[in-house]
Amino acid sequence: MNILAINPWIYDFAAYDFWLKPYGFLVILNYLQKNGINVDYIDCLDGKITEATFGRGKYPNEIVEKPEVFKSIPRYFKRYGIPLKEFEAKIPEKKFDYILITSSMTYWYPGIIEAVKILRRKFPATKIILGGTYATLCNTHAKTTSGCDLVFSNEQLENFFKTIGVDFNYNKLYESLPAYEDFYTKLDYIVLRTSWGCPFNCNYCAIKKLFPGFFRLPEEKVINFIKKYSAKGIKNFVLYDDAFFYEPAYAKSILKKIDELKLNINFHTPNALHLRFLDCDLALLLKKTGFTNPHFGLETLNPSLQKLWGDKVNRQDLVEGINLLKGAGFKNGEFSVYLLLGFPRQDLDSLKKDVEFLNSLGGRVSLAEFSPVPGTTLFEEYPKEFNEPLLQNNSIFGFFQNEKIRIFWEIKNFVRELNKKLQEEKLF
Ligand code: SF4
Structure with missing residues (x-):
């Protein structure tokens, strides 16, 4: 066929x-x-x-x-x-x-x-x-x-x-990792998953629709995959996992093996890691195995929004997590934390305070633009017009008028400036 x-x-x-x-x-x-x-x-x-x-x-x-x-x-x-x-x-x-x-x-x-x-x-x-x-x-x-x-x-x-x-065959399918060389002649980076799905249930996220449950790949398959592409000269490995740290023993075991292999590679985590599961060993392993500007999920420090959005991380988890990262050798500006921007009932002054607080702890802020995602519990609250997928585009901030959008751009610029300062501190 x-x-x-x-x-x-x-x-x-x-x-x-x-x-x-x-x-x-x-x-x-x-x-x-x-x-x-x-x-x-x-x-x-x-x-x-x-x-x-x-x-x-x-x-x-x-x-x-x-x-x-x-x-x-x-x-x-x-x-x-x-x-x-x-x-x-x-x-x-x-x-x-x-x-x-x-x-x-x-x-x-x-x-x-x-x-x-x-x-x-x-x-x-x-x-x-x-x-x-x-x-x-x-x-x-x-x-x-x-x-x-x-x-x-x-x-x-x-x-x-x-x-x-x-x-x-469900297991055979989800246990496999792509043979990139069959599909691409040039590879600048490699994307992989050690797991599918996420055990959490944030009400703005459609993960449960996309992959119900949580499935782990056998460790050996992941290690062999990384070894194979490292041997081909790939330096950048991108973890697409939605919950890599969930059951930290698995993450630690994989990272210990990677550390022993001394591969000299970088890991990137655009889908965010969970600060709540971070401990001293895990933080040290991140540093030793080349996690570069690791991204962590926070979304907000506003307690009522935290409750509404899934209650993953609170202020104390954040401070403790950042202390662990610093103890492991990550300097100011060498790790990032996601905050959500553009939720309809969001207090933008409190968002700015969250940004300042994170910056004072040495964390870069990554603003994730809020968008109405079909299949989520929050989506049911939105007007019918958002059933048109084009209006689900996060970059148009479909809920807001021009004046509010102007404030969003101010916040984005503010974040850019603060991140730049952290970057400059890092260089001197
Ligand atoms: S936002 Fe992240 S932690 Fe929350 S359910 Fe989605 S994938 Fe899981």
Whole structure:
């Protein structure tokens, strides 16, 4: 059986390769290959135009027409990724049994529509199947709008395998890690998971819809995977785990083995680590195994918002966690903490105080822009208009008018300045 697999473009006001890879899709493609299926793969986001630190960089991009709902926003709307002509040239001249398209952020769906348009012209009789985050969280919208023949949410994965006639083995699938060399000719970094899902239940997060439960990979598989790519010269490893520290004994055991191997690599944690599970040993292991600017989840120090958002970390956990990091050798400005910006009932003065407090402790602040995510308990409180995925885009702050958005930009600049000062202190 021949399958053509596509990771489509991003359509947005801004996009940057912050270690973005369609990880779950690559795991599925790997599984299909192991089941004897020929896979041709096109990643529309492969091919950065700048090389920034740790393998990150800018995507090629082109201004495109703004969707009607964005007409009043005075910013360019763009397609990020390879030019359309390059995409067409990459499509192999052969017959495919199925075309698989993955999806990520719900509001990037115009990239799927564009890909379907081109692929339909070339393969009018081939079934196009959509899966991934948008297909899961906006299933009805994807069925009516994407132009794909079949749309499967993550919980329908077994049906997907049945449809294409491949055996589904849950453990085998989730225990596997991608064979990147089969899909990419150039690798600037490697993304991996040691686990799927998250045992917590923050009410703004859709993880339970995307992966119910919590699944750990066998340690040996993770270690061998890291050894394999380190031997190929990869320096930057990006942990996509949502709860790497949950059951800290597992994290410690993996990191001890990595430390013994003396691989001289960096780890990055864009999905955040849990401060509450940090202890002295774990903090030391982070330092010894090359965790670079580790990111931790906090979201807010406001007690009522903490309660509302899942009560993961309080002020005391934060102070104790930062002391442990410093005890392990992380200096001011060498670790980051996420705060959420743009929640409808958020008191922005108290957010500014949180920023100042974190800065006084030596932590860089990473502002995560709040967005309405379908499938979350909070989403049920939002007006119906947010059912349109384009309005779920965090960068437009869909809940707010211009004056409030201006204050958000002030806070963003304020954070940038404070982080810069920490960076400068680090250098002198
Ligand atoms: S926000 Fe993080 S900790 Fe909370 S449920 Fe989602 S993945 Fe888990």
